Amino acid sequence: MSKVYVLDTNVLLQDPKSIFSFEDNDVVIPAVVLEEVDSKKRYMDEIGKNARYISKLIDELRNKGRLHEKIPLPNGGTIRIELNHRSFHDLQEIFIEKTNDNRILAVAKNLTDEENGKDRGKPVILVSKDTLVRVKADAIGVLTEDFLSDRVVDSNQIYTGFSEYYITTEQLTSFYEKNYIKISEISQQTFFPRQFIVMKDVLGSSSSALGIVDDKGENIQKLIFNQEHVWGIRSRNVQQTMALELLLRNDIPLVTLIGKAGTGKTLLALAAGLMQTEDLQQFNKLVVARPIVPMGKDIGYLPGEKEEKLRPWMQPIYDNLEYLFNTKKPGELDAILAGMGSIEVEALTYIRGRSIPDHFIIIDEAQNLTKHEVKTILTRVGERSKIVLMGDPEQIDHPYLDAYNNGLTYIVERFKEQKVSGHVRLIKGERSNLAQLAADIL
The missing domain is CATH 3.40.50.1010 (5'-nuclease)
Structure with a gap:
């Protein structure tokens, strides 16, 4: 009927x-x-x-x-x-x-x-x-x-970027000796390229290994980067180790990070971007941007020049930069950024339409982007650039978006089979015990 x-x-x-x-x-x-x-x-x-x-x-x-x-x-x-x-x-x-x-x-x-x-x-x-x-x-x-045909996923099944798999002690030993193991040797299951696999001992011992599926989806390889620290930042859990692997690899130009507040998304991305831009000189500039979704008056009602208007919206970025640069005095961070000249903190209003080659690009709060907006941004990425999209799909300010139809979820699901991209969901909050508790129960 x-x-x-x-x-x-x-x-x-x-x-x-x-x-x-x-x-x-x-x-x-x-x-x-x-x-x-x-x-x-x-x-x-x-x-x-x-x-x-x-x-x-x-x-x-x-x-x-x-x-x-x-x-x-x-x-x-x-x-x-x-x-x-x-x-x-x-x-x-x-x-x-x-x-x-x-x-x-x-x-x-x-x-x-x-x-x-x-x-x-x-x-x-x-x-x-x-x-x-x-x-x-x-x-x-x-x-x-509800209108559901615009949803990328039907339920809370957003790709996490990693999975656990139990293998024998002999297979764990072989992985450590060869630095890789063929997927066909341990499973008939198909894994996505760049998917992380936490391998545990099937007998229940404490032995375990962390690997990443290669771009052909044939082998699980040992991680390339096992950094002691990146700009003074160390990974505090296995998901942060996964995130740093994706952020530091040159063969993965698109990285998506999902996690609640306090899981370290922004701090890890900034540390990796600074290391590759300032120390390794792999990129000409570090560009950090976030969408402006006003909850009251729009940005045009704020006084001052563009930089003064942007400051309240971009303050979370500056907070992380102050931590990384270990600044103590007012205005010290602004002086450092002005002297370096290789770091841009922008609103997405000002980077859309640009062609951006040789840049390390970080898009924070990407869950507030629509599918069309995130497509527009990705199609602006130039040669030899790397882009990182991150956010929390459960924390959306856009009036017509939800956890299942926003631009960040769209990119995660559409690119999970592509070898040029990597994704990980950060689970454990590391800001403080109070922040983690608040994220879980509030």
């Missing part, structure tokens, strides 16, 4: 091509949704871009027929703009205010009542990424769903 899907505004703003995702069913866009989309067209960010795109797309569909009637879609379904189901009569005692969300709910409710009155009425489903809209819809008897 075909269905009727009523789309909320946030679905269109998250994925402007979502109208083609409902197969041969009927898609209904309430008129109030068009009003909300129109109010976003002037935004100069991803939301504004998507609002302009969906506006043009609906205008093109207008050439195929009258929008208040059913217009056929390429997938066999139909789409229409709903103008006649905005009556608030049935909901006025429940939801007093005529907000846009409640007007969308009224459309879905009235369509549901209309279909229920038919002999062979269709199920009406409200599709929204707003949790409270779905809760209110359920309360008034309207079927509701």
Whole structure:
């Protein structure tokens, strides 16, 4: 049986091509949704871009027929703009205010009542990424769903970058003697290139080994780097050792790091970048950037020049640099950075559109990037550059992103089979016992 899907505004703003995702069913866009989309067209960010795109797309569909009637879609379904189901009569005692969300709910409710009155009425489903809209819809008897086709993974199964495997004592000994072991000798399982394998003794002894799958996916090799320290930073757990391996290797130009606050993502990436830029001279510059997702007023309301405007947003980066440079006095770090000239701390607003060769690039808080934004950034990376994307998918400030459809998760899942990339999820917090406890229970 075909269905009727009523789309909320946030679905269109998250994925402007979502109208083609409902197969041969009927898609209904309430008129109030068009009003909300129109109010976003002037935004100069991803939301504004998507609002302009969906506006043009609906205008093109207008050439195929009258929008208040059913217009056929390429997938066999139909789409229409709903103008006649905005009556608030049935909901006025429940939801007093005529907000846009409640007007969308009224459309879905009235369509549901209309279909229920038919002999062979269709199920009406409200599709929204707003949790409270779905809760209110359920309360008034309207079927509701989240929009899931934009998700990279269906559940909490984001690639971790490592796995544990039990092997015999003889195989562990062979690995240490040869510095590698063939995957076919220990398992019929397929591992991804650059995936870390923690090998443990099947008999339960304390013997273990850490290896990384080669670019062909045939052997598990011993780690190349076993640094005592990188710019004074030592790895404190096995995942940090994995991260440093990826950050220091020249044959892995794309590194993704995921972890909660305090797991050391930013500090490790900065230490590795400084070592390769300043000490080893492998890169011309170290560029550190993060997206600006305002939680109040936007950056333009802050006083001062660009550097003064950026400072509050980039302060977490400066905090880590102060630790690495062991600065004590106010202004000392700024003097050091000015004297070096090879470190740039920027907002992503200022690096998009650039071509960046011979750079070590760190993108912090990448979970707040959309798929399109992260694609734009990666396609700007020039020859002999290395880029590190890191963040916590569980800590997202973007209004239309979640742990499963953000740009960082997208890159992790799309590149996990590619030999040019490496990934690791950092698990243990090393900032302090209090910080780790807070990350776990709050």
